[in-house]
Amino acid sequence: MTTNEEELRRILTSASMGQVAYHTWAEQARHARRFNIARLFEALSAARMARAEHAFRQLGEVGSTAENIERALTSPEPEAVATGRITGTTTLSRELLTRAQRAAAEGRDLRADELGDLFVCLTCGEVREGQLSGACPRCGTVPENHKAFRAIEFMGTLGPHAIMSFLEHSQECLDKLLSGLDDELLARRPAPDQPSLKELAGHLADVDSVFRERAWLLLETNHPELPPAHPPTLDSAAAYRTRPAEEILEAFRASRQQTLSLLRGLTSAAWHRTGHHELYGEVNLLHQGNWAVSHERAHLVEMAQLRHDLVAAGAGCGEAEVTEVVVTGVNEGE
Numbered sequence: 393m394t395t396n397e398e399e400l401r402r403i404l405t406s407a408s409m410g411q412v413a414y415h416t417w418a419e420q421a422r423h424a425r426r427f428n429i430a431r432l433f434e435a436l437s438a439a440r441m442a443r444a445e446h447a448f449r450q451l452g453e454v455g456s457t458a459e460n461i462e463r464a465l466t467s468p469e470p471e472a473v474a475t476g477r478i479t480g481t482t483t484l485s486r487e488l489l490t491r492a493q494r495a496a497a498e499g500r501d502l503r504a505d506e507l508g509d510l511f512v513c514l515t516c517g518e519v520r521e522g523q524l525s526g527a528c529p530r531c532g533t534v535p536e537n538h539k540a541f542r543a544i545e546f547m548g549t550l551g552p553h554a555i556m557s558f559l560e561h562s563q564e565c566l567d568k569l570l571s572g573l574d575d576e577l578l579a580r581r582p583a584p585d586q587p588s589l590k591e592l593a594g595h596l597a598d599v600d601s602v603f604r605e606r607a608w609l610l611l612e613t614n615h616p617e618l619p620p621a622h623p624p625t626l627d628s629a630a631a632y633r634t635r636p637a638e639e640i641l642e643a644f645r646a647s648r649q650q651t652l653s654l655l656r657g658l659t660s661a662a663w664h665r666t667g668h669h670e671l672y673g674e675v676n677l678l679h680q681g682n683w684a685v686s687h688e689r690a691h692l693v694e695m696a697q698l699r700h701d702l703v704a705a706g707a708g709c710g711e712a713e714v715t716e717v718v719v720t721g722v723n724e725g726e
Protein backbone atom coordinates (compact mmCIF):
# COMPACT_ATOMS: atom_id res chain seq x y z
CA MET A 393 0.00 0.00 0.00
CA THR A 394 1.31 3.45 -0.87
CA THR A 395 1.29 6.14 1.80
CA ASN A 396 -1.50 7.92 -0.02
CA GLU A 397 -3.57 4.77 -0.21
CA GLU A 398 -2.94 4.08 3.44
CA GLU A 399 -4.07 7.59 4.33
CA LEU A 400 -7.23 7.17 2.21
CA ARG A 401 -8.00 3.87 3.94
CA ARG A 402 -7.49 5.53 7.30
CA ILE A 403 -9.94 8.31 6.33
CA LEU A 404 -12.44 5.77 4.99
CA THR A 405 -12.40 3.78 8.22
CA SER A 406 -12.44 6.77 10.55
CA ALA A 407 -15.13 8.67 8.62
CA SER A 408 -17.37 5.59 8.19
CA MET A 409 -17.29 4.90 11.90
CA GLY A 410 -17.78 8.58 12.67
CA GLN A 411 -20.84 8.70 10.42
CA VAL A 412 -22.50 5.82 12.26
CA ALA A 413 -21.55 7.27 15.65
CA TYR A 414 -23.01 10.72 14.87
CA HIS A 415 -26.11 9.26 13.24
CA THR A 416 -26.84 7.00 16.21
CA TRP A 417 -26.32 9.88 18.64
CA ALA A 418 -28.72 11.96 16.52
CA GLU A 419 -31.39 9.25 16.82
CA GLN A 420 -30.86 9.19 20.56
CA ALA A 421 -31.09 13.00 20.84
CA ARG A 422 -34.30 12.97 18.79
CA HIS A 423 -35.72 10.34 21.10
CA ALA A 424 -34.89 12.59 24.04
CA ARG A 425 -36.56 15.50 22.20
CA ARG A 426 -33.31 17.43 21.83
CA PHE A 427 -34.09 18.32 18.26
CA ASN A 428 -31.41 20.96 17.67
CA ILE A 429 -28.71 18.76 19.12
CA ALA A 430 -30.06 15.97 16.88
CA ARG A 431 -29.80 18.33 13.91
CA LEU A 432 -26.17 19.09 14.78
CA PHE A 433 -25.34 15.37 15.02
CA GLU A 434 -27.10 14.65 11.70
CA ALA A 435 -25.14 17.39 9.94
CA LEU A 436 -21.84 16.12 11.34
CA SER A 437 -22.86 12.60 10.31
CA ALA A 438 -23.49 13.78 6.74
CA ALA A 439 -20.10 15.50 6.75
CA ARG A 440 -18.35 12.28 7.79
CA MET A 441 -20.36 10.38 5.17
CA ALA A 442 -19.17 12.75 2.44
CA ARG A 443 -15.58 12.35 3.65
CA ALA A 444 -15.88 8.55 3.61
CA GLU A 445 -17.49 8.53 0.18
CA HIS A 446 -14.79 10.78 -1.22
CA ALA A 447 -12.04 8.50 0.12
CA PHE A 448 -13.84 5.39 -1.17
CA ARG A 449 -13.97 6.84 -4.67
CA GLN A 450 -10.33 7.97 -4.53
CA LEU A 451 -9.37 4.41 -3.66
CA GLY A 452 -10.83 3.31 -6.99
CA GLU A 453 -13.61 1.27 -5.41
CA VAL A 454 -16.36 2.74 -7.58
CA GLY A 455 -16.98 1.81 -11.22
CA SER A 456 -19.97 1.19 -13.44
CA THR A 457 -23.06 -0.23 -11.75
CA ALA A 458 -22.42 -3.65 -13.32
CA GLU A 459 -18.89 -3.58 -11.90
CA ASN A 460 -20.14 -2.44 -8.52
CA ILE A 461 -22.57 -5.36 -8.39
CA GLU A 462 -19.60 -7.68 -9.02
CA ARG A 463 -17.69 -5.88 -6.26
CA ALA A 464 -20.66 -6.20 -3.91
CA LEU A 465 -20.86 -9.95 -4.56
CA THR A 466 -17.14 -10.53 -4.07
CA SER A 467 -17.26 -8.24 -1.03
CA PRO A 468 -13.86 -6.63 -0.62
CA GLU A 469 -12.20 -7.10 2.73
CA PRO A 470 -10.21 -3.92 3.22
CA GLU A 471 -7.29 -4.27 5.57
CA ALA A 472 -8.05 -2.86 8.95
CA VAL A 473 -6.17 0.36 9.41
CA ALA A 474 -5.53 2.26 12.62
CA THR A 475 -8.15 4.96 12.46
CA GLY A 476 -7.31 7.82 14.78
CA ARG A 477 -10.18 10.09 15.80
CA ILE A 478 -13.59 9.25 14.34
CA THR A 479 -15.56 12.31 15.57
CA GLY A 480 -14.76 15.88 16.56
CA THR A 481 -12.14 15.96 13.82
CA THR A 482 -12.47 19.59 12.76
CA THR A 483 -12.25 22.91 14.60
CA LEU A 484 -15.85 23.81 13.71
CA SER A 485 -17.27 20.44 14.77
CA ARG A 486 -15.53 20.78 18.15
CA GLU A 487 -16.85 24.32 18.54
CA LEU A 488 -20.44 23.24 17.72
CA LEU A 489 -20.20 20.21 20.01
CA THR A 490 -18.94 22.44 22.83
CA ARG A 491 -22.10 24.56 22.50
CA ALA A 492 -24.19 21.38 22.68
CA GLN A 493 -22.20 20.29 25.72
CA ARG A 494 -23.09 23.52 27.55
CA ALA A 495 -26.80 23.14 26.73
CA ALA A 496 -26.82 19.48 27.76
CA ALA A 497 -25.13 20.39 31.06
CA GLU A 498 -28.11 22.68 31.70
CA GLY A 499 -30.47 19.82 30.88
CA ARG A 500 -31.88 21.41 27.74
CA ASP A 501 -31.70 21.49 23.94
CA LEU A 502 -29.70 24.07 22.00
CA ARG A 503 -31.82 27.16 21.27
CA ALA A 504 -32.40 28.60 17.82
CA ASP A 505 -30.04 31.49 18.63
CA GLU A 506 -27.28 29.05 19.59
CA LEU A 507 -27.24 26.91 16.46
CA GLY A 508 -27.76 28.40 13.02
CA ASP A 509 -28.76 26.53 9.89
CA LEU A 510 -26.03 24.06 8.91
CA PHE A 511 -24.83 23.18 5.40
CA VAL A 512 -22.65 20.24 4.47
CA CYS A 513 -20.62 20.05 1.26
CA LEU A 514 -21.51 16.73 -0.33
CA THR A 515 -18.12 16.47 -2.03
CA CYS A 516 -15.71 17.00 0.82
CA GLY A 517 -17.81 17.17 3.98
CA GLU A 518 -16.98 20.80 4.84
CA VAL A 519 -19.57 22.17 7.31
CA ARG A 520 -20.79 25.77 7.25
CA GLU A 521 -23.13 27.53 9.68
CA GLY A 522 -25.54 30.40 9.03
CA GLN A 523 -26.00 31.44 5.41
CA LEU A 524 -24.69 29.46 2.48
CA SER A 525 -22.84 32.00 0.37
CA GLY A 526 -20.76 30.86 -2.54
CA ALA A 527 -18.97 27.64 -3.36
CA CYS A 528 -17.27 25.39 -0.80
CA PRO A 529 -14.12 27.19 0.40
CA ARG A 530 -12.30 23.85 0.58
CA CYS A 531 -13.14 22.13 -2.69
CA GLY A 532 -15.12 24.59 -4.83
CA THR A 533 -18.38 22.64 -4.89
CA VAL A 534 -21.38 24.83 -5.78
CA PRO A 535 -23.97 25.69 -3.09
CA GLU A 536 -26.59 23.56 -4.88
CA ASN A 537 -24.56 20.48 -4.06
CA HIS A 538 -24.72 21.03 -0.32
CA LYS A 539 -27.10 19.35 2.09
CA ALA A 540 -29.01 21.74 4.34
CA PHE A 541 -29.90 21.09 7.97
CA ARG A 542 -32.28 23.96 8.63
CA ALA A 543 -34.13 24.31 11.90
CA ILE A 544 -37.41 24.94 10.08
CA GLU A 545 -37.18 21.73 8.05
CA PHE A 546 -35.75 19.42 10.64
CA MET A 547 -39.10 18.10 11.88
CA GLY A 548 -39.72 16.75 8.38
CA THR A 549 -40.63 18.03 4.95
CA LEU A 550 -44.16 16.69 4.50
CA GLY A 551 -46.58 18.94 2.66
CA PRO A 552 -50.16 19.73 3.76
CA HIS A 553 -51.68 16.76 1.92
CA ALA A 554 -49.36 14.20 3.54
CA ILE A 555 -49.77 15.77 6.98
CA MET A 556 -53.58 15.73 6.75
CA SER A 557 -53.69 12.22 5.38
CA PHE A 558 -51.56 10.97 8.27
CA LEU A 559 -53.58 12.82 10.93
CA GLU A 560 -56.83 11.46 9.48
CA HIS A 561 -55.71 7.84 9.78
CA SER A 562 -54.33 7.79 13.32
CA GLN A 563 -57.72 7.12 14.88
CA GLU A 564 -58.15 3.94 12.88
CA CYS A 565 -54.61 2.89 13.87
CA LEU A 566 -55.25 3.49 17.55
CA ASP A 567 -58.52 1.53 17.44
CA LYS A 568 -56.69 -1.46 15.96
CA LEU A 569 -53.77 -1.21 18.35
CA LEU A 570 -56.01 -1.28 21.42
CA SER A 571 -58.54 -3.82 20.14
CA GLY A 572 -58.83 -7.39 21.41
CA LEU A 573 -56.63 -6.93 24.48
CA ASP A 574 -58.07 -7.08 27.98
CA ASP A 575 -57.79 -4.20 30.40
CA GLU A 576 -54.91 -5.76 32.31
CA LEU A 577 -52.77 -6.00 29.14
CA LEU A 578 -53.71 -2.49 28.04
CA ALA A 579 -52.48 -1.11 31.36
CA ARG A 580 -49.39 -3.33 31.60
CA ARG A 581 -46.04 -1.57 31.53
CA PRO A 582 -43.27 -3.45 29.72
CA ALA A 583 -40.90 -2.14 32.41
CA PRO A 584 -41.62 -0.02 35.49
CA ASP A 585 -40.45 3.15 33.76
CA GLN A 586 -42.04 2.42 30.37
CA PRO A 587 -45.60 3.44 29.50
CA SER A 588 -48.48 1.08 28.86
CA LEU A 589 -50.64 1.15 25.73
CA LYS A 590 -53.29 3.20 27.54
CA GLU A 591 -50.76 5.79 28.68
CA LEU A 592 -49.36 6.11 25.17
CA ALA A 593 -52.85 6.59 23.70
CA GLY A 594 -53.67 9.20 26.35
CA HIS A 595 -50.39 10.98 25.67
CA LEU A 596 -51.28 11.23 21.97
CA ALA A 597 -54.59 12.87 22.91
CA ASP A 598 -52.76 15.35 25.19
CA VAL A 599 -50.22 16.27 22.53
CA ASP A 600 -52.91 16.65 19.87
CA SER A 601 -54.54 19.42 21.88
CA VAL A 602 -51.19 21.19 22.27
CA PHE A 603 -50.64 20.96 18.52
CA ARG A 604 -54.13 22.37 17.88
CA GLU A 605 -53.50 25.29 20.23
CA ARG A 606 -50.25 26.15 18.44
CA ALA A 607 -51.93 25.79 15.04
CA TRP A 608 -54.72 28.09 16.19
CA LEU A 609 -52.22 30.72 17.38
CA LEU A 610 -50.38 30.61 14.05
CA LEU A 611 -53.61 30.91 12.07
CA GLU A 612 -55.47 33.47 14.15
CA THR A 613 -52.80 35.78 15.49
CA ASN A 614 -50.03 37.71 13.86
CA HIS A 615 -46.59 36.12 14.22
CA PRO A 616 -47.26 34.66 17.68
CA GLU A 617 -44.67 33.70 20.24
CA LEU A 618 -45.42 30.00 20.60
CA PRO A 619 -45.55 28.83 24.20
CA PRO A 620 -42.08 27.55 25.08
CA ALA A 621 -43.56 25.22 27.70
CA HIS A 622 -42.96 21.64 26.75
CA PRO A 623 -45.96 19.65 25.65
CA PRO A 624 -47.31 17.21 28.20
CA THR A 625 -44.76 14.51 28.88
CA LEU A 626 -45.45 10.82 28.93
CA ASP A 627 -45.11 10.86 32.73
CA SER A 628 -48.14 13.08 32.98
CA ALA A 629 -50.15 10.45 31.07
CA ALA A 630 -49.92 8.02 34.01
CA ALA A 631 -53.49 8.87 35.01
CA TYR A 632 -54.79 7.26 31.80
CA ARG A 633 -53.70 3.87 33.09
CA THR A 634 -56.77 3.54 35.26
CA ARG A 635 -59.26 4.95 32.74
CA PRO A 636 -61.29 2.71 30.43
CA ALA A 637 -59.74 2.32 26.98
CA GLU A 638 -62.99 3.43 25.34
CA GLU A 639 -62.84 6.73 27.20
CA ILE A 640 -59.25 7.36 26.09
CA LEU A 641 -60.05 6.55 22.47
CA GLU A 642 -63.04 8.88 22.67
CA ALA A 643 -60.85 11.68 24.08
CA PHE A 644 -58.45 11.24 21.17
CA ARG A 645 -61.29 11.08 18.65
CA ALA A 646 -62.88 14.28 19.95
CA SER A 647 -59.60 16.18 19.99
CA ARG A 648 -58.49 14.97 16.56
CA GLN A 649 -61.85 15.90 15.00
CA GLN A 650 -61.41 19.48 16.21
CA THR A 651 -57.83 19.57 14.95
CA LEU A 652 -58.85 18.29 11.53
CA SER A 653 -61.68 20.82 11.25
CA LEU A 654 -59.24 23.61 12.06
CA LEU A 655 -56.79 22.48 9.36
CA ARG A 656 -59.08 21.22 6.62
CA GLY A 657 -59.09 23.26 3.44
CA LEU A 658 -56.33 25.67 4.45
CA THR A 659 -54.54 27.49 1.65
CA SER A 660 -50.84 27.12 1.07
CA ALA A 661 -50.38 30.64 2.44
CA ALA A 662 -52.07 29.58 5.68
CA TRP A 663 -49.72 26.60 6.07
CA HIS A 664 -46.80 29.01 5.69
CA ARG A 665 -47.96 31.44 8.40
CA THR A 666 -45.08 31.94 10.79
CA GLY A 667 -44.48 32.37 14.47
CA HIS A 668 -41.50 32.33 16.78
CA HIS A 669 -40.44 29.45 18.95
CA GLU A 670 -37.65 29.72 21.48
CA LEU A 671 -36.05 26.44 20.43
CA TYR A 672 -36.73 26.35 16.72
CA GLY A 673 -36.67 30.06 15.91
CA GLU A 674 -38.85 31.06 12.97
CA VAL A 675 -41.35 28.26 12.36
CA ASN A 676 -44.54 27.89 10.35
CA LEU A 677 -47.61 25.70 10.45
CA LEU A 678 -45.94 23.15 8.15
CA HIS A 679 -43.12 22.82 10.69
CA GLN A 680 -45.61 22.24 13.48
CA GLY A 681 -47.57 19.76 11.34
CA ASN A 682 -44.39 17.80 10.67
CA TRP A 683 -43.59 17.91 14.37
CA ALA A 684 -47.04 16.48 15.19
CA VAL A 685 -46.77 13.71 12.58
CA SER A 686 -43.24 12.63 13.52
CA HIS A 687 -44.12 12.59 17.21
CA GLU A 688 -47.32 10.62 16.64
CA ARG A 689 -45.80 8.18 14.20
CA ALA A 690 -42.92 7.35 16.56
CA HIS A 691 -45.37 6.56 19.36
CA LEU A 692 -47.70 4.52 17.12
CA VAL A 693 -44.74 2.39 16.05
CA GLU A 694 -43.78 2.02 19.71
CA MET A 695 -47.37 0.91 20.45
CA ALA A 696 -47.38 -1.62 17.60
CA GLN A 697 -44.15 -3.12 18.99
CA LEU A 698 -45.52 -3.18 22.52
CA ARG A 699 -48.71 -4.85 21.36
CA HIS A 700 -46.72 -7.41 19.38
CA ASP A 701 -44.59 -8.22 22.42
CA LEU A 702 -47.61 -8.52 24.72
CA VAL A 703 -49.37 -10.88 22.33
CA ALA A 704 -46.21 -12.93 21.69
CA ALA A 705 -45.56 -13.29 25.43
CA GLY A 706 -49.12 -14.23 26.26
CA ALA A 707 -49.93 -16.66 23.41
CA GLY A 708 -53.51 -17.39 24.21
CA CYS A 709 -54.78 -13.92 23.52
CA GLY A 710 -56.58 -15.64 20.69
CA GLU A 711 -57.74 -13.13 18.14
CA ALA A 712 -55.45 -10.37 19.29
CA GLU A 713 -52.61 -10.84 16.85
CA VAL A 714 -52.43 -8.20 14.16
CA THR A 715 -50.31 -9.28 11.22
CA GLU A 716 -51.10 -6.43 8.85
CA VAL A 717 -49.11 -3.21 8.90
CA VAL A 718 -51.15 -0.83 11.00
CA VAL A 719 -48.91 2.21 11.11
CA THR A 720 -48.30 3.33 7.57
CA GLY A 721 -45.31 5.22 6.33
CA VAL A 722 -45.51 8.77 5.16
CA ASN A 723 -44.72 9.99 1.69
CA GLU A 724 -42.48 12.98 1.63
CA GLY A 725 -43.14 15.84 -0.67
CA GLU A 726 -46.85 15.38 -1.26
Ligand SMILES: [Zn+2]
Pocket residue numbers: 513514515516517518528529530531532533
Ligand atom coordinates in the same frame (compact mmCIF):
# COMPACT_ATOMS: atom_id res chain seq x y z
ZN1 LIG B 1 -16.32 20.99 -0.31
